[in-house]
Amino acid sequence: MRLPQMRYGLPLIFGVFFLLLLGGSFFAPWPWARWPEKTQHLFVEAGTWIFQRTQWWSRASTITPEELAALEAQRDAYAVGYAQGLLLEEENAQLRELLNFLDRQPYEYVTASVISRSIASSSTTFVIDRGSVDGFYKGAPVITGQGVFVGKIISITPTTATVSPLTNTTSATAVSLLNETRTMGIAQGEGNQVVMIHYIPQNEQVDPQDMVVTSGLETSVPSGLFVGIITQVNGETSSPFQEAIVEPWVDARTIRFVSVLLLKENL
Amino acid sequence: MKWFLGIGLWFLLVVFELSFLRSLPFPWCALPCVFAVSVYLLQHHRILQAIGWIGGYGVVLDVFHLGLVPFETLPLLAGTAVAWFGSRWFFSYRSYYGLLANAFCAFGTLWVVRAGEWMIIWFFHPEYVQGSVLFSLFFVQAILFFFLISLLFFSAKKIRRFLSLIFFIPKIS
Numbered sequence: 039m040r041l042p043q044m045r046y047g048l049p050l051i052f053g054v055f056f057l058l059l060l061g062g063s064f065f066a067p068w069p070w071a072r073w074p075e076k077t078q079h080l081f082v083e084a085g086t087w088i089f090q091r092t093q094w095w096s097r098a099s100t101i102t103p104e105e106l107a108a109l110e111a112q113r114d115a116y117a118v119g120y121a122q123g124l125l126l127e128e129e130n131a132q133l134r135e136l137l138n139f140l141d142r143q144p145y146e147y148v149t150a151s152v153i154s155r156s157i158a159s160s161s162t163t164f165v166i167d168r169g170s171v172d173g174f175y176k177g178a179p180v181i182t183g184q185g186v187f188v189g190k191i192i193s194i195t196p197t198t199a200t201v202s203p204l205t206n207t208t209s210a211t212a213v214s215l216l217n218e219t220r221t222m223g224i225a226q227g228e229g230n231q232v233v234m235i236h237y238i239p240q241n242e243q244v245d246p247q248d249m250v251v252t253s254g255l256e257t258s259v260p261s262g263l264f265v266g267i268i269t270q271v272n273g274e275t276s277s278p279f280q281e282a283i284v285e286p287w288v289d290a291r292t293i294r295f296v297s298v299l300l301l302k303e304n305l
Numbered sequence: 306m307k308w309f310l311g312i313g314l315w316f317l318l319v320v321f322e323l324s325f326l327r328s329l330p331f332p333w334c335a336l337p338c339v340f341a342v343s344v345y346l347l348q349h350h351r352i353l354q355a356i357g358w359i360g361g362y363g364v365v366l367d368v369f370h371l372g373l374v375p376f377e378t379l380p381l382l383a384g385t386a387v388a389w390f391g392s393r394w395f396f397s398y399r400s401y402y403g404l405l406a407n408a409f410c411a412f413g414t415l416w417v418v419r420a421g422e423w424m425i426i427w428f429f430h431p432e433y434v435q436g437s438v439l440f441s442l443f444f445v446q447a448i449l450f451f452f453l454i455s456l457l458f459f460s461a462k463k464i465r466r467f468l469s470l471i472f473f474i475p476k477i478s
Contacts, residue, residue, distance in 0.1 A: 074316075078324040085328025092330045155327040156371040157335050157442065165323075165369050193370055200370045207433045229435050291328075 072197060075167035078153035079294075086152075086294050093292075145260060145299045148172060149183075152294050153198070162203050162290045168298070169197045177258045179299045186287045187211070187252055187263040188296060199298075203290035204265065205231050213265055214253035215282075217243060222253050225265065225284060233266065233284040240280055244271050250284050260299065311354045318342060319362055323371060332445040340381065340415070341408075341453040347385070348392040348407045349461060350468070359385040373442075374422040384415035401458055408454045416443055 101109075150166035168174055180188045180201045189203035190211075204211050209227040213235065214220055221242045223235040238244055248268045254261025266286040273280025322338040339362045343355040363378030365371070374380065388411035396403035427434040457464065 074320070078320050081320055081324030082328050085325045089328055089330045154323040154369060154371060155334075157327060157373065163370050165371065195368065198369065202370075207435065226432075229438060 072167060075151070075153045075197065079151040079167060082152050082155070083294060086292060090292055144302050146302055147297045148174075148300060149295060149297050150199070152296065155291075162205060163192070164201055164203075164290065164293070166199050166201060166296060166298075167197070169194045169199050171196050173300050174199045174298060175300075177256075179252075179259045179263065180296050181263060181299060182288050182293065182296060185263060187259075187265050188288055188290060188293065190259070191298065201296070203227070203286075204233055205229065205286055205290065211259070211265070212253045212255040213250050213284075214261070215244060215268070216249040216251060217245070219243060222255070223282075225250065231286070231289065232269075233286060235282045235284060237279045238273075238282060240273065240278060242280075244268065244280065244282050246270060248282075258301065308354070311358070315339075315358045315361060318358075319365060323365070327371075332449065335442060335446045336449045336453065337446055338453065340384065340412075341450050342457065343385065344388045344408050344411050345404070345454055345457040347388050348396065348404050349398055349458065350465070351392065351398060353389075356382075356385050356389060373439075374419050375426070376422060380415045380418035380422070383418045384411040387411050387414040401455075404454065404458055405451065408451065412447060412450055 148168060150168040152164050153167050154165040156163045166180075174191060174194050176191055176194060178191045178199075180190060182188060187204065189201050189206070189209060191199045192202040193200045202209050204225060204227055206227040207229045211225045211233075212222070213225045214222050215235075219242055221238060221244060223238055225233045225235050228234050235250075246268050250265040250268060252259050252261055252263040252265060264287055266284045268282045269285045270283040271280060272283070318339050322336070326336050326338060327334050340359065343358045343362075346352040346355040346358075359381050360378065363372075363381040366377040366381075367375070388407055391407040391410050392398060396407040398404075423434050423439065
């Protein structure tokens with residue numbers, strides 16, 4: 039007589055327990071209660087690992103010797119620049135120490151893991167494992183560990199947040215070019231992993247390889263976050279405006295961890 | 306009991322699709338796993354809980370903004386309604402061609418309703434809709450969907466054994 043009770047009773051108790059854990063994980067602020075997000079992140083890690091390997095394989099098979107030589111030259115130039123940057127960083131740290139520099143940055147960094155994604159070919163929104171209980175809010179900028187701008191938070195739940203990368207067609211970011219005139223504009227996502235800056239006046243000198251950073255004109259996004267590099271400039275001389283195609287520095291499809299910049303006053 | 310197991314299986318399937326499959330390179334990231342499995346269970350095993358699976362999946366996509374359209378639940382439920390209607394009145398659950406025909410109707414309805422939503426979005430924000438991308442996505446997803454449906458049909462015995470083993474469906478004597 040006891041056997042049927044054991045057969046159904048025990049799974050029933052486990053089932054109720056599982057449902058409570060699943061439901062509670064969406065609202066609980068404690069890290070241990072966020073087990074579904076941790077499970078999801080493991081799946082994301084596995085999928086991204088495969089993605090990165092296949093990307094490397096497909097690119098490696100199509101690269102020409104000329105492209106390889108150009109890339110090697112570019113790498114050497116970056117290596118020199120990196121060395122100079124390190125020296126400047128060291129010098130800057132020493133000078134700040136001398137001046138007893140106070141950290142007046144109004145932002146705090148909070149790291150998060152990617153737990154889900156949308157279909158990558160058309161739009162590339164992704165979900166991260168922190169939400170309003172961690173102080174996140176809509177419009178907060180999302181960056182990679184190296185400080186490269188990825189996108190902004192578009193919606194939040196207590197324990198998760200959805201990020202829209204700047205390449206999405208619905209994304210727009212105030213940017214500035216690191217050219218002589220410090221041209222400003224709005225970077226509009228084009229959906230196919232590129233960003234377009236429209237309505238640049240013809241008298242502005244914009245060239246391929248110019249670097250693009252955030253301008254700081256948006257209240258929640260600080261200035262100087264690296265966005266990408268201009269790959270092409272379009273515009274006839276008869277037209278009052280020109281437009282630039284920007285290749286973002288990070289591919290949102292390969293991101294597994296991000297940092298979110300939060301205004302200290304909101305924390 | 307069946308409902309708890311159903312929710313557990315649904316959770317695993319949703320996590321598998323949204324976290325693992327969606328992180329894979331194109332076209333594999335477009336595999337409509339939850340929809341295909343639900344249509345298969347509805348048509349071939351007459352498991353009505355699959356309607357709830359699709360509804361729940363749609364809500365998850367809408368809450369986290371992970372769908373192709375803003376109200377993903379609507380096209381998903383429309384596709385499922387057609388699948389249920391077809392399985393109930395038109396197509397034989399034992400036949401491969403019956404399953405394919407019903408899946409074709411469900412998938413077609415899903416994309417017709419999606420196209421309707423895109424038309425509305427395009428009317429207000431034409432820059433948000435990229436016709437060529439969506440068109441290629443439709444073809445890729447159609448191929449993957451029918452591939453997965455066929456795979457499930459030809460593994461039907463194993464799936465039935467698994468489902469009866471976890472008490473999801475009664476054993477066949």
